Amino acid sequence: MNEQDLIYILALQHVPNIGDIIAKRLINHCGSAEAVLKEKPSNLLKIDGIGKITIKHLHEASHVVEAEKELRFIKENHIKTLYFEANNYPKKLKHCIDGPILLFQSGKVSLQNQRIISIVGTRKITNSGIAFCENLIETLAVYKPVIVSGFAYGTDITAHKAAIKNKLQTIGCLAHGLNTIYPKVHKKYMVDVENHGGFLTDFWSSAKFDRNNFLKRNRVIAGISEATIVIESAEKGGSLVTADIANSYNRDVFAVPGRTTDSQSVGCNNLIKQQKAHLLSTPLDVPYLLNWQLEEKAPPTIQKQLFVELDPDEKIIYNYLKNHDKEQLDIIAIHCNLPVFKVSSILLNMELKGVVRPLPGKLFEVI
Known part of the structure; x- marks a missing residue:
């Protein structure tokens, strides 16, 4: 161009x-x-x-x-531009109807790797959330994913720092132009991020700083990623918006469950309860459900528990899936003559028992 x-x-x-x-x-x-x-x-x-x-x-x-x-x-400022019809434009973002027509890039970003995941969550991340996020990225490092986040307080900067520590590429998606940085306290991380990836934004250098920009920025975070992972979230928050956008793009969403009494787990628990996210209890759930394979060996599989007790409705669904390979939730409900909301709850219980597993595309199959 x-x-x-x-x-x-x-x-x-x-x-x-x-x-x-x-x-x-x-x-x-x-x-x-x-x-x-x-x-x-x-x-x-x-x-x-x-x-x-x-x-x-x-x-x-x-x-x-x-x-x-x-x-x-x-x-x-030696900024690289990515036009939506050009080959260097993020492939997954090309399929998003509201993806930016033009992106601005700084650093050494390379989006050839298709294992691109976004990690988002509350700015008031707990010590438990930090530990889970760091362990998640350390465990996934062997798969060499690109870690995307928003360079904000809390979960975002935790994900970027963990990616750098594990020598992974990381991308900060900004809600402003490349002539500034927010929050200013994170300026000290800019060089490390640019040496291990870089920054993307669709905002001009002349764009006024507006908190609504963060919501617009979230479509880039969700759009360039294969999956979005929500570490922690209150009942309302920007990370839930990102999860909703990812769902609208038909991307996988994961959420880390927490105690019902923890305010920073309400959003994640709701995503799981509403079947808007896979329950993420261990880092290995990510490569398993995304079907990532190592060159040396396949990732560990989740084993079905032996002698699991199933209630009558669970047995109906289990027998149906056993004879039909894999199927979508709505179809399961129709053929098992059960209401959709009840099937959703039953499948979640069966998933926790290790009897069924969710698949990309909102499918389920027997383990």
Whole structure:
């Protein structure tokens, strides 16, 4: 991509009322960002979903002026740009309808490794949460995953530091431009992160700092990852938003369970209870459920308990799955003549007993 192409892409990104979804629609229709900016309004209005308000500011000269300023910042700071139609754009993020049309990258990020997982959670992480996060990353290090997080307080920085300690690549997804860092106290970790990966953002250097940016940033965290792991979370929090986004992208989500009396476990427990996340009780659940394989040997498997007592409904589901290989929850409920909410609860109990296991794609099978 040459500089002139980049200016047009930046200019389109700068237009009010045109987000990433609309921008992609316009580019796909016209062929390029340059073609969009030079197209007649009457022709653009023929595109489905495009109205007068959407393109009201499209042809203002200020967008190109601001794009040229941002390009100078990019060049002066040796920032790499990742365009959504280019080969260097994160492959998994390409499949997300609201993925950014342009990402800015610093450091030595390499996304060729498909074992990319995001680790998120509360900013008020407990000592138990820190220990679990560090043990998780240390255990997974043999699989050489890329560790993604948001470079924020608590869980995020714990994950980044553990990744660096275990010589893994780590990526910080930021809610602001690459001309600053938040929180400022984490500036001391920037060099280590950039030497072991780097930073990604879709915000310009001129973007105003806004807490709503964190929610927008979360789609990048979830989108570039194969799976999202929630370590700890209160009943409400940004990590739950990330988990919901990951689910909407049909990605796997894991949550670490905790005691019902622990405030920082409420969010994780709810994700598991609502069948929005796999129960993560041991680090080896991750490679097992994601079907990661080592070159030397396969990862340890979860063994079924012997002589497990099953209640009548559990036996019905067990016998059905035994004869049908693997199946989705809704289909199990239909064929076993049981309500979906009850099947969801039964499958969770059977999973805890080691009788069934969840699979990617919301499938279940007998162990």
